[in-house]
Amino acid sequence: MATDVQLPALGESITEGTLAQWLKKPGEAVAADEPIASIETDKVSVEVPSPVAGTLSETLVNEGDTVAVGAVIARIGEGGAAAAATPAQSAANATTNPAGPSETPQLRGSEHAPEPAAGDQDNATRLSPAVRRAVLENQVDPTSIKGSGKDGRLTKEDVLAAAQSRSAPAPQAAPVPAPQAAVAPSAPGERKEERVKMTRLRLTIANRLKEAQNTAALLTTFNDVDMSAVIDARARYKDLFEKKHGIRLGFMGFFVKAAALAARDVPAVNARIDGDEIVYHDYLDVSVAVSAPKGLVVPVIRNADSMNFAEIEKSIAGYGKKAKDGTLTAEDMKGGTFTISNGGVFGSLLSTPIINPPQSAVLGMHRIEERPVVRDGQVVVRPMMYLALSYDHRLVDGREAVTFLVRIKEAIEDPTRLLIDL
Missing domain, CATH: 3.30.559.10 (Chloramphenicol acetyltransferase-like domain)
Structure with a gap:
């Protein structure tokens, strides 16, 4: 029987949060109280623990979705057998598959981009979108980089530092046309722009600072x-x-x-x-x-x-x-x-x-x-x-x-x- 994982109370006056990252994927075994997701609020980032030991059978929301306190975000099943990925997870996986139909340019590298070994698939799928983009753009092997983030996870700075430490510059990623991309592909020497959605914390900081200027x-x-x-x-x-x-x-x-x-x-x-x-x-x-x-x-x-x-x-x-x-x-x-x-x-x-x-x-x-x-x-x-x-x-x-x-x-x-x- 599956156990629902609800978004816990996040603090006084906080009624919702944004699912920043799934720390586990469907089919993975989880221990009781082990974090399975990272939630970002207006004030802090918190991790959602699994209420029971078992297997993450399905995820019910996508990364970037806004979730109300008390809402069910995932289900934990019994045993350790792998479960089929939900549509939300399938969509996320598609963005990391170079042949997938939902592919976006900022997540796609050239045909020579390093692929993680089979034993490293879990670490690869736990990379945040910004880190995945940095890995592909800089043509580095994420499995060879020691992460400085929480629980050893890679950060964008880790990837950029690894790219800079190489003696030879990485080849430029092959441009891939896609009108809906957040990062437009560009030829060598051409200027480009990148649009990144503000985090809830950064947006709150911006609003509060502007409020101080407008009020005081x-x-x-x-x-x-x-x-x-x-x-x-x-x-x-x-x-x-x-x-x-x-x-x-x-x-x-x-x-x-x-x-x-x-x-x-x-x-x-x-x-x-x-x-x-x-x-x-x-x-x-x-x-x-x-x-x-x-x-x-x-x-x-x-x-x-x-x-x-x-x-x-x-x-x-x-x-x-x-x-x-x-x-x-x-x-x-x-x-x-x-x-x-x-x-x-x-x-x-x-x-x-x-x-x-x-x-x-x-x-x-x-x-x-x-x-x-x-x-x-x-x-x-x-x-x-x-x-x-x-x-x-x-x-x-x-x-x-x-x-x-x-x-x-x-x-x-x-x-x-x-x-x-x-």
């Missing part, structure tokens, strides 16, 4: 900070800190603590507008912007004002790992009263970050760069960082924004203030 009176103020004291403190205590707490001492812990201290003096930065009222928080839930494979996400460090350095660093490291693995949940990103974004890890010298609604402010960190500054009438070289505070001018006055940044600067340049609450 955005303004950014800047300051710079001498990082010498923090760098010296890290160099002096990093080994002892890691030995005691099992986590590295980073820069973010200092800035979270400094923000908590500054928010006590300037509570408007940690507040929000709700209709015609201002909501002040006596706690600091810091949204830390983290880069994930499918876009920027902002998990929340709750009650950061009452945490010590070790607790803050452990929370940040845990969220970073979950973002890389694609296991962040909607609950991880729920709420948040203030955001810190560190563009410096990517080399950014200066930026104007956009607030994360309904929050009223975001602190932007940037790269540390040695610059000449004047100290006691002498020009000296110091490791400097530009700070940017973008804020909603409807709620935060310019004086308050500048005061907040000055408090951050004072705490970073003299970390003792973080210990004695100054």
